[in-house]
Amino acid sequence: MQNPLVLHHEKMGAELAHGRVPLWFSNTSDEYLMLGKSAGFADLSHLGVMAVDGKDRLPFLNGLVTNDVGKLYPGSGVHSLLLNTKARVIADLYLYLKDESLLVDTGDVSAQNVKSFLDRFIVTEDVRLSDLTDELVRLTVQGPRATDVIKTVLGVNVQELQPLRHLSIGPSLVVNRDRTGLGGYDLFIPRDEAEPVWQGLLLKAQDIGAGPVGLSALDVYRIERGTPRMGVDVNENTIVLEAGYADAISYSKGCYMGQEVVARATHIGRVNKKLVQLQLETETPALPGSPIVHEDNEVGRITSSAYSPKSRSVVGLGYVTREFAKENARIEVNSAGLIVHARVTKVD
Numbered sequence: 001m002q003n004p005l006v007l008h009h010e011k012m013g014a015e016l017a018h019g020r021v022p023l024w025f026s027n028t029s030d031e032y033l034m035l036g037k038s039a040g041f042a043d044l045s046h047l048g049v050m051a052v053d054g055k056d057r058l059p060f061l062n063g064l065v066t067n068d069v070g071k072l073y074p075g076s077g078v079h080s081l082l083l084n085t086k087a088r089v090i091a092d093l094y095l096y097l098k099d100e101s102l103l104v105d106t107g108d109v110s111a112q113n114v115k116s117f118l119d120r121f122i123v124t125e126d127v128r129l130s131d132l133t134d135e136l137v138r139l140t141v142q143g144p145r146a147t148d149v150i151k152t153v154l155g156v157n158v159q160e161l162q163p164l165r166h167l168s169i170g171p172s173l174v175v176n177r178d179r180t181g182l183g184g185y186d187l188f189i190p191r192d193e194a195e196p197v198w199q200g201l202l203l204k205a206q207d208i209g210a211g212p213v214g215l216s217a218l219d220v221y222r223i224e225r226g227t228p229r230m231g232v233d234v235n236e237n238t239i240v241l242e243a244g245y246a247d248a249i250s251y252s253k254g255c256y257m258g259q260e261v262v263a264r265a266t267h268i269g270r271v272n273k274k275l276v277q278l279q280l281e282t283e284t285p286a287l288p289g290s291p292i293v294h295e296d297n298e299v300g301r302i303t304s305s306a307y308s309p310k311s312r313s314v315v316g317l318g319y320v321t322r323e324f325a326k327e328n329a330r331i332e333v334n335s336a337g338l339i340v341h342a343r344v345t346k347v348d
């Protein structure tokens with residue numbers, strides 16, 4: 001089903017990705033700076049959303065995902081992962097408990113794929129799964145003045161809303177979801193209400209210096225934070241501990257799919273490679289898959305990178321062998337035959 005905001009984006013001259021959401025409206029650099037100075041709002045309606053209903057919804061999910069869903073209470077949320085039996089990452093999830101149901105943000109993995117995976121484990125449990133991606137439009141407001149934008153446009157004070165906590169505004173949901181390190185909120189809005197909310201953002205947010213931004217500017221902040229993205233930095237061949245995800249795994253709740261492998265690797269205390277953040281001595285992003293080398297030996301691969309206006313250089317994410325998975329490790333990146341000096345700046 002077509003995104004109801006596509007025509008609005010096209011009229012504003014946005015460059016669209018996935019045929020439905022903007023990569024940018026003006027340019028990535030200006031939108032990046034606006035996010036850092038005030039706030040920006042973006043259309044994320046390409047990301048998956050599903051609902052889990054039924055009286056057994058929490059124990060059912062708790063036996064499958066990596067974090068402790070059993071501790072949720074209405075208005076709270078948790079970051080978790082769905083793994084296969086070999087502890088490879090199937091989906092990166094954010095779960096939000098409402099009064100009568102659970103809203104699941106499936107991110108870059110389609111809600112239908114997550115639903116199909118989970119459906120196989122429903123036997124006698126009272127659990128119902130619904131793909132809501134086409135019924136809800138996802139917007140996000142990010143930046144140091146995101147709270148002001150929400151109050152100005154929606155008339156709601158979310159100043160006291162803690163990370164991953166949420167509140168309902170009629171049929172819509174506002175979640176404290178920081179995607180940039182600057183503060184921010186995700187809005188889940190029924191399709192027929194998305195256009196007036198978007199128009200309200202365009203008309204009212206400009207008074208505080210905020211405006212629309214695309215995925216490209218948000219992605220720079222994502223890489224600067226060292227946050228992996230499904231389908232880009234992580235896929236179904238990635239062992240979860242290689243990619244970090246420390247906030248998404250409970251080591252005390254008991255069994256879940258892939259738990260034995262996670263426990264074994266944790267006990268051994270190592271994996272063969274780790275996802276790290278890099279700073280490259282160049283202004284040209286490296287191509288995904290570019291080899292990371294040391295003394296002519298390949299020690300890893302770049303998964304994503306972008307030019308950072310803040311550091312005036314390229315920041316990137318990539319997997320390196322254990323020897324180089326430490327801050328300030330010096331390596332090089334071979335991007336299309338050009339050798340670029342780099343160093344590791346963060347290891348999760």
